[in-house]
Amino acid sequence: MFLNPTFSWNYSTTPMPGLNGRSLSYSRAFILGGCSAHNGMAYTRGALDDFNRYAELSGDPGWSWNQLFPYFLKNEKWTPPADHHDTRGQFNPRVHGTDGPIFVSLNGFSLPTFEQKVIQTTKELPHDFPFNLDPNAGKPLGVSWVQSTIGGGERSTSATGYLAPKFIQRPNLDVLLHAQASKLINVKQKKGKPSFGGVEFRYGESIFVAHASKEIVLSGGVIGSPHILMNSGIGAHATLSGLGIPTVLDLPSVGQNASDQPLMILQWAVNSTETFDSITQNATRFAEGLAQWNASRTGPFVDSGDMTHLGWSRLAPDSPAFSVHADPSSGPDAPHLEFSFVPAGETPGNSMSIFIAVVSPVSRGSVVINSSDPFAPPLIDPGYLSNEWDFLAMRDGISLAERFVSAPAWSGFVGEMTPNLANLSSADLETVIRTATTANLHMVGTAGMSAPGARYGVVDPDLQVKGAVGLSVIDASVVPIVPTAHTQAATYAFAERGADLLKQRWGL
Numbered sequence: 001m002f003l004n005p006t007f008s009w010n011y012s013t014t015p016m017p018g019l020n021g022r023s024l025s026y027s028r029a030f031i032l033g034g035c036s037a038h039n040g041m042a043y044t045r046g047a048l049d050d051f052n053r054y055a056e057l058s059g060d061p062g063w064s065w066n067q068l069f070p071y072f073l074k075n076e077k078w079t080p081p082a083d084h085h086d087t088r089g090q091f092n093p094r095v096h097g098t099d100g101p102i103f104v105s106l107n108g109f110s111l112p113t114f115e116q117k118v119i120q121t122t123k124e125l126p127h128d129f130p131f132n133l134d135p136n137a138g139k140p141l142g143v144s145w146v147q148s149t150i151g152g153g154e155r156s157t158s159a160t161g162y163l164a165p166k167f168i169q170r171p172n173l174d175v176l177l178h179a180q181a182s183k184l185i186n187v188k189q190k191k192g193k194p195s196f197g198g199v200e201f202r203y204g205e206s207i208f209v210a211h212a213s214k215e216i217v218l219s220g221g222v223i224g225s226p227h228i229l230m231n232s233g234i235g236a237h238a239t240l241s242g243l244g245i246p247t248v249l250d251l252p253s254v255g256q257n258a259s260d261q262p263l264m265i266l267q268w269a270v271n272s273t274e275t276f277d278s279i280t281q282n283a284t285r286f287a288e289g290l291a292q293w294n295a296s297r298t299g300p301f302v303d304s305g306d307m308t309h310l311g312w313s314r315l316a317p318d319s320p321a322f323s324v325h326a327d328p329s330s331g332p333d334a335p336h337l338e339f340s341f342v343p344a345g346e347t348p349g350n351s352m353s354i355f356i357a358v359v360s361p362v363s364r365g366s367v368v369i370n371s372s373d374p375f376a377p378p379l380i381d382p383g384y385l386s387n388e389w390d391f392l393a394m395r396d397g398i399s400l401a402e403r404f405v406s407a408p409a410w411s412g413f414v415g416e417m418t419p420n421l422a423n424l425s426s427a428d429l430e431t432v433i434r435t436a437t438t439a440n441l442h443m444v445g446t447a448g449m450s451a452p453g454a455r456y457g458v459v460d461p462d463l464q465v466k467g468a469v470g471l472s473v474i475d476a477s478v479v480p481i482v483p484t485a486h487t488q489a490a491t492y493a494f495a496e497r498g499a500d501l502l503k504q505r506w507g508l
Contacts, residue, residue: 007031007038011223011380013439018363018385020434026380027441028223032177033159035221035441036488041148041155041304042340043104045072046483046490048138049331057480059451060461062497065138071496072136072489073097082108082153082302090145092134101161102492103151108302113274114343114352118143118309120409128403129311139333140484143311143341148304149488153297158492179203181224182374184216184232184471187248194248195469196232202375214506215470218447219495222477223380226255226367226446229458229473231374234465243372249467253458255378257448258365259482261338261357262384263440264394264433266401267345269415270352276306276344277351311339312359312484313400321392328389329360334484336360337397339404345418352414354404356397357440359484362387367446384437394433442487447477462505463498474498 011026029038048065055064062068076097081087087106096104122131122143132142149156163175179201186197186209198211218225229235233248235255240247279285279300292299312335315321329336338357345351365383370376385391398421405414419432447465450457458465459478465471476491478498483490502508 004038009223009377011377014379014381016381016384016386018383018387018391018434019437020431022435024382024439026382026439028221031159032163032175033157036149036157037155037159039441039488040306040486041150042307042310042486043076043136043147043149043489044140044310044485045136045138045493046485047140047330047334049329049334050481050483050485050490053330054449054480057451058449058461063449063461068493068497069138071493074100074496075102075489075492076100076104077102077151079103079105079151081106082150082298083110084108085110089133091147092137095134095137101164102149102158103156103161104147105150106145106147107308108150108153108298109300111274111276111308111343113272114341115308117409117413118341121404121407124407124409125403128313128400132312135310135312136489140312141314141333141335143309143339146307146310146340150303153293153302176201176203179208180375181220181228182207182231183228184234185209186211187233190469193467193469196471200374212470215472215502217502218471218473219475220477221475222258222443222446223367223378225473225475225477226458227369227378228374229254229447229465230369230378234468235369239368243369245372249465251458251466253448253450253456255367255369255446256364257445257456257480258367258382258443259361259445259480260365260382260384260443261359261361261440261482262363262382262390262394262437263355263357264398264437265346265353265355266398267347267351267353267418268405269345269418270343270350271413271415273350274343275350275352276300276342277349280344281348306342306344306353307340307355308343309341311341311404313337313339313397315393315396319392319396321389321396324392325362325387325389327360328362329484330481334360336393337400338484339397339401347418354401356394356401357442358390358393358397359482360393361482362389364445365443382439382443384439385434391430391433394437395429398433442482444476444479444482444487447473447475448480449478450480462501472498472502474502 009028051065078096130142184196236252237250289300293301340355342353363386365381447458
């Protein structure tokens with residue numbers, strides 16, 4: 001589903017100078033549940049320092065780790081893995097919720113040779129790759145068993161969790177499929193500020209309006225929400241006027257400050273058939289695995305099919321990256337790099353891969369409209385590697401990945417690496433990095449939160465749009481800086497608190 005164009009908006013980015021002018025596919029889910037319905041399912045919260053920085057930037061301690069932590073627990077329902085293996089020593093049950101709508105579990109299918117080698121490396125190279133019992137306790141540095149939004153061998157999404165049968169029957173909830181919101185309409189002035197009375201949307205070939213009695217909440221995502229705001233006349237006046245859109249609210253930060261994580265994949269041939277490749281590249285084994293999943297929700301298809309472990313690392317204090325920019329991370333417990341350890345590859349044969357992501361990037365991008373047609377796709381520029389710090393961090397990440405597979409545990413197991421980086425000059429290595437880096441699809445910030453009265457930002461700490469009345473944004477776009485994590489856990493926590501703030505405003 002992740003790459004199926006039927007379930008995607010099929011966006012592409014603008015050409016990016018940091019990637020030598022390349023444009024990338026930028027997948028966003030065209031399905032109920034949004035990207036939680038087609039992502040890699042990794043459940044990672046990020047560092048406690050990330051959330052304490054959000055509290056500092058917003059001036060609201062409610063966004064700190066300690067005050068947001070109950071919302072992580074409220075959202076989560078920890079569940080045994082599909083194979084019901086002994087999970088002692090693989091996670092910390094004290095930092096997980098048990099009654100929430102979103103299932104989280106450890107992998108339910110094992111490739112023991114690869115898994116044992118990863119864990120053995122944490123013992124052989126403990127300084128660079130220490131074992132971390134649970135990265136979701138707020139201090140993720142180290143190597144941990146991957147946790148995923150999976151329950152009973154099935155994907156758990158915002159749709160299966162929050163639109164489940166016990167919720168969908170509520171009389172105050174209507175879910176309309178195959179509809180697309182275009183813009184906010186019926187603007188009036190309240191207390192000298194604009195207030196919108198409805199949302200225009202397309203259903204089939206017709207245009208309809210949903211009227212708001214109290215407040216409009218946009219949850220269009222990091223691409224959709226700024227798109228709708230700008231179509232409605234909320235954004236930079238120069239951009240809007242150039243497209244013939246009347247400016248209702250001059251808010252230049254709309255669509256700016258896009259923060260995302262560049263990704264690069266290294267692959268090694270391996271001397272083993274105990275990989276996911278031996279299943280996905282063998283029609284008989286693939287059919288058997290799919291039949292097993294359909295019959296019992298067990299077998300190789302109960303997981304995302306790739307990661308067994310995640311690693312989080314900081315750059316060395318003497319890294320050249322710090323000569324071009326101060327440390328952009330949120331604090332000493334926040335990583336600069338993420339490593340995903342995968343017993344599979346992208347080429348024929350048996351392989352293993354390490355996915356390297358720069359999770360504390362300096363580079364920023366944007367999402368802006370280029371047409372007055374509200375259904376025309378926006379211009380998406382993640383800005384990957386536009387700042388030299390990110391490139392140098394990625395280069396350090398490659399060295400760390402090579403260091404990982406140099407551990408004795410991998411001797412005789414790994415073979416040739418792809419791309420082959422041996423004996424490359426610095427210039428040639430830079431070319432490879434800028435040519436091979438791709439999208440990690442973890443963008444946030446395009447309707448970023450800032451302190452009340454700040455001259456930048458789109459929403460206040462209560463997630464209401466600055467300068468407007470009765471309009472909020474609650475989705476990943478309000479997160480001001482990308483967390484050092486895959487973004488779904490943080491988005492759920494922001495949404496849970498956002499819902500409480502909304503209910504408090506209206507005495508619900």
